[in-house]
Amino acid sequence: MSPSLAPANVLGTYLKDRRARLDPAALGVPAARRRTPGLRREEVAQRANISPAWYTWLEQGRGGAPSADVLERIARALMLTDIEREHLFLLGLGRPPEVKYRTGPVTPRLQRVLDALSPTPAVIRTAIWDVAAWNRAACVLLADYDSLPPENRNILRHMFLEPRARAAQHDWETVARFVLGAFRVDTARSGAAAEIAPLVEELARKSPDFARMWQEHDLHGAPGEAVKHIKHPLLGPLAFEYSAFAVDGRPDLTLVIYNPLEAKDLARLAALLDKPQDKP
Structure with a gap:
């Protein structure tokens, strides 16, 4: 040149x-x-x-x-x-700027990506771990986001305040510690301390487990890939490959896909999607 x-x-x-x-x-x-x-x-x-x-x-x-x-x-x-x-x-x-938290809707294009992944559950979370978009399979597997008000579509809130989330984990304490440590790292990187303060205060007030773990200051990097085990109330024990991907052009968003390890589990999940009245 x-x-x-x-x-x-x-x-x-x-x-x-x-x-x-x-x-x-x-x-x-x-x-x-x-x-x-x-x-x-x-x-x-x-x-x-x-x-x-x-x-x-x-x-x-x-x-x-x-x-x-x-x-x-x-x-x-x-x-x-x-x-x-x-x-x-x-x-x-020689490096990109640090990720900064911002608000804004998920584009229709991203929603179409999520919908195309079904029956594989998938969500898009923000830097403060609000679930900003999801597909129907995620509602069946994780939480009925369609019926939740926006302020309740937060992964930490679900983990520490929702009895179903606790019952779905094989080892809730370990999973909750990991989720909280990864949340702390993500929000610090994105400069969202002010945005998460009300959530932290609320969870510390309502959940003794959260208050105890938050004071321990454990840190965990969110894995790009891992295996997640869930005890589903209708399908029983399930194992998923958990994969997280940055969203191009929106470094404050993360696409999370839960791909069933067993083909038969994907088929069972697909069958459950055909019966919306059976939502757990």
């Missing part, structure tokens, strides 16, 4: 390009005669609340690597999209 197509200062080149694409008038910047399109360097620096000299050095490839905080402020100043922001971090720090 020629030097013109692969500049040595890729971060500076990217910043210049994004800066040139902004409309000063639309951003309320006073009209002035400009030799080049877009914002001036000092205007970006002002919007990002950083030194104009420091921003100039970044564009010129001087001054060393920027901090994540500086890149975050520049991303906001340049009004970058999520994918543009990620690209900025990859150029500036």
Whole structure:
């Protein structure tokens, strides 16, 4: 590739390009005669609340690597999209930005993916472990999300406050400890401490087990793959391959699929789906 197509200062080149694409008038910047399109360097620096000299050095490839905080402020100043922001971090720090919790509906496309997986149960959970979307098989296996109010569609709430969830586990204490430790890691990574505070307070008040485990500060990384055993009230003991996948374009969402280990169990689950009146 020629030097013109692969500049040595890729971060500076990217910043210049994004800066040139902004409309000063639309951003309320006073009209002035400009030799080049877009914002001036000092205007970006002002919007990002950083030194104009420091921003100039970044564009010129001087001054060393920027901090994540500086890149975050520049991303906001340049009004970058999520994918543009990620690209900025990859150029500036060699890694994507940390996942930040946000709210927002699951797209119809993702819901169609879940529905296509049935009769294999599947859900999409948020960074604070709310179940944001599900298929019918998940309602039969895990919880009747269709009938639950949104505030009750939380995996921790279900695990610690729902008697059915406790009865479904072969070793509830071990499973609950693992779920809580993984939840703590996920919410810390996503910067959702403020969002989970009311839930933590409520669960500590209503569940002595939660209060005890929360104070122990155990941490667990959520496994990408594992085997989950469930005692279903209608189908009896079941074993599933639990697989978790990041959702492209939404790092705050996780697709979780429960694939039955035994083909006969998948057939039994499919048969139960044909009898909605038999919901457990």
